[in-house]
Amino acid sequence: MSQAAKRVCVIGAGPSGMSVLYHFHQLKTQGKEIPEIVCFDKQSDWGGLWKYSWETGTDKYGEPVHGSMYRDLWSNIPKECLEYPDYTFDEHFGKPIPSFPPRDVLYDYLKGRWSKGDLRPWIRFNHVIRQVTYNDSTDDFSVVAKDLLEDRMLPTQRFDHVIVATGHYSVPNVPFFPGIDQFPGRILHSHDFRNASQFKNKKVLVIGSRFSAEDIALQCVKYGAVNVVCTWRTKPMCFPLPPQITEKPLPTKIEGRTVHLKDDTTIEVDDIILCTGYLLSFPFLADNLRLKSTNVLYPPGLYKGTIWTQGGNNKLLYMGMQDQLYTFTMFDAQAKWAVNYITGEISLPDKQTMEDDCKEWVARMKELKEFFDEVDFQSAFVADLAKDTNYGYDLDIVKLVHVLIEHKMTDVTTYRDQSYTSMFTGTKSPVHHTPFIKAFDDSMKCFLDIKE
C-alpha cells in the first residue's frame, strides 16, 4: 500500500500525540509521502494535561475531565531534561530562562513547537472516541467518534493504524480505608487538585509518597497549610522534607477526623488528598486491543514500549504508557520511532524476537532497586528508540537527572532554584528572581521578567 493510501488515527492531542503529528509533518516538509492523518481529541484545544482546566469530575458535555493539572504547578524536572533537540527553549523564548518553569511557561513552549508545522488541520477537537475494533478480514480498524459539539456519533471510519496517545494520568486509582466513607472532611484525588490555597490553615493527610504526593504536600505548605502528613505504602520518600511535612505509614482505619496509622499512632486531619496514582484506562478499545498494566516503566505486551503485539496485527501503537521520569523527549523519541515504523523505514523482526525483546526489558525492570536505577532504565529505553531513528537525543541528559536528584536530596524546597545548562545550546540558565517557595505569582509575565 502506498503511504498516501494509508489512514492513521491518532487519539489524543497532548504532548505525545502532537509529537506524532509533528514528525509526520517533518517528513511531509521533506517531500516524503505520508499517510492521511486524523487526530481526535475530546478537549477544545491541544495540550492534553497541559491545557489547564478549572473543572473537576465531568466537563460540560458530561465527559470525564481529562486534566490533572494544578494552577500552581512548576516543573519538577529541569527544562533542560525536557528540551526538544530541534526546538530549544532559547529559540522559543528568544532569551535564556530559568530551569524550572511554571505550568503556563512550559505550555507556551509546547505550543511554540506545535505551531511550527501546519498541524492543526489534522485535529478534530471536541471529538471523543467511543469504540475501536480491529477487523481481521481487512486488517484494519473501525473507529467510532462522537462529535461533542453536535452531540452525535460520526459514521464508523476505517484506519490502517491507530495510535493511542490518551495519556495515563487522567483516571484516578482510588483506594479504600475502613471509615473513609464517614470522614467528615474533604476527600479528593490529586486528579481533582486545582490549587493549594484551598488548603490554607488546614491539617492535610496525603496518601502517597511519590511525585504528586511530594509536590502537592509542598504546595500545600507553601500556600499556608498548618501541616501535611504524607503516608507511604512501601517506603517513605528519599528526600528531606520541610518541618511542616512529616511521613508516616499508611492508615489502617479512620474514625471521624482521627486517622489510625500502621505504626499505631493517630493523627487528626481536616482533609485527605489521595495521591495514589492513576489507572491505565481505555474504555473505547476492544478487549483484544487493550493494554492492561499498572503504572510501570515497561508495560508488558508492547514491543519497543510502543507496538501492541497481542492483537491488531502490530498496527496498534501506544504512546507514553510508561511511568514517566522523562516526558516530552521520551514521547518525542517514541513518536519519531512510531512514524518511521508506519512509513516503512523501520521494519519489525519476527514475533518471537519481539516478545523476547519485550520480556528482556520487563525482566530488567524487575531488578531495579533505587531511584537512580529507574532513571538509568528509562534513559536506556529512550536511547534504544533514539538509535533506530537518529533522533538527536543527547544521552548525557541522564547526568542532569542525577544532579537533580542530588539537589532534591539536599533540600526539596530549594531544588527548583538551581541552574542547569542546555545540552543543545550550551546556555546556562539564569537563576529565577524569586526562590520557588516564595514565588506566588507564577504567571508567564512574572516568570520571564528575568534580571540579566
Add this chain to the structure above:
Amino acid sequence: MSQAAKRVCVIGAGPSGMSVLYHFHQLKTQGKEIPEIVCFDKQSDWGGLWKYSWETGTDKYGEPVHGSMYRDLWSNIPKECLEYPDYTFDEHFGKPIPSFPPRDVLYDYLKGRWSKGDLRPWIRFNHVIRQVTYNDSTDDFSVVAKDLLEDRMLPTQRFDHVIVATGHYSVPNVPFFPGIDQFPGRILHSHDFRNASQFKNKKVLVIGSRFSAEDIALQCVKYGAVNVVCTWRTKPMCFPLPPQITEKPLPTKIEGRTVHLKDDTTIEVDDIILCTGYLLSFPFLADNLRLKSTNVLYPPGLYKGTIWTQGGNNKLLYMGMQDQLYTFTMFDAQAKWAVNYITGEISLPDKQTMEDDCKEWVARMKELKEFFDEVDFQSAFVADLAKDTNYGYDLDIVKLVHVLIEHKMTDVTTYRDQSYTSMFTGTKSPVHHTPFIKAFDDSMKCFLDIKE
C-alpha cells in the same frame, strides 16, 4: 412471541429499575408467564442514588461515580408522598415514624420492598452498559456490557426490550462564568457534595435556586457556614430563608475571591457550589435511541413519558426521565405501566395518536406558571399512568404536596418538623424527637428512637 421467549434488559437497579423488577415479579407470583429479565447495574449493590458513596469523580474501576447523595440528606418531601400503596412505612418499620426521614432510613424502606420478592438473581451488579443498538432486521436490540470485576467485555446479548432506568441526576450540568478558572477557592458541583461540615466557617456561593440549591444552602448553614449566597437565573426561591442565606442574581464575572453579580453588587466568597442541575446522559445508546432533553416535566418523544417513539420500534422504554417532584411512586406507577405494556396487557394506539398525546402534554407543560401548577401537572401524569393499570395510587396525595409547600412558605428550616397522615394506613406520623435544624445525628438508630 410467548412471554417466556422474550428477553428484557433493564439498565439500572435504582428505585425506577427496581420497580420494574418488582412488578414483573408480582406477575410471576400471580402465576403469569413473564419474560426473561436481566438487569445491569454498574454499582456493587442496588439503590442507585440511594446507595451512598463517599467517592467523587470516578470510582475504583475508573467509571464516573453515579451517586449525588450527601450523607446529611433528609427527605425534602413527606414520606407519605413517597409511600408505596402495597408496602407502607408502618409495615416496614413496624411502627409509625416521623414524616421526613434521613437518607439511610429511606434507603432501608426501599430495600425492604425490594427484598419481598426474589429480585436479586435478576441483577448483574458491577456491570456497566457500553453499547445499545437496535437491529431493524430482527426487531431487537444488541447490548454490550462490561464486567467491571473481571475487567472484560461480555459477548453481545440480544434483547426484545430495553428499559433505560439509569436516572438523570448523575452527570452534572456545568456552567461557566468569566474568571471562574482563576478562582482560588474550591469549586464543586452538587453531584460532588458529600457533607456540609466541610463548609463550616466558610462563606459559600451557591449557583442555583432550585431544590438542591435550597437544601445544600440550608445544610451548610446548619453545619456552621458563615453565610450562603444563592444566585438565581430566572427567579429567586419562593420560600423564606434563614438570615444566613441571602439571594442574589447570577454572577457576571469572578475576580479572585470577589464575585460580581448582575445587580452590580459584589460579594467575597471562599467556596462555590454549582447547584446547576444535571444532564440527561446516555453515552451507551445509539443516536437514534437517545433521548435528548433538558430536565423538564415532560421530555418530548416519550409516549406516556415512557416509550421512545422515535426509533427502536416502541420497544425501548425510559423510566423516570421526568423532572421529579414525585419520585418513588411516580417511578412505580410508570414501572407497572411498562410491565403491563411489555406483557401485552396494554396495547399502543397508532403512531399519530401517540405523537398527538405527547404533544398535548408538552403543550400543557409549557403553560405551567407556578410551582403549584407543576405539582398538579406531575400528579396528573402519574394518575394517567395509574388509571391504565389499576395502580393503587391515591390521587389525594397531591393535597399533601400542597400542604408541604404551605409549610415551606412559612419557614424552610421547620417544614421537616411537621407531621403528615398516611393515605394508606391512616397513621398520623409522630413528630421527630429533635427539630431538623438541631438534629446532627441522622443515623437510623437515632431517628427511629421515637418517643411514643
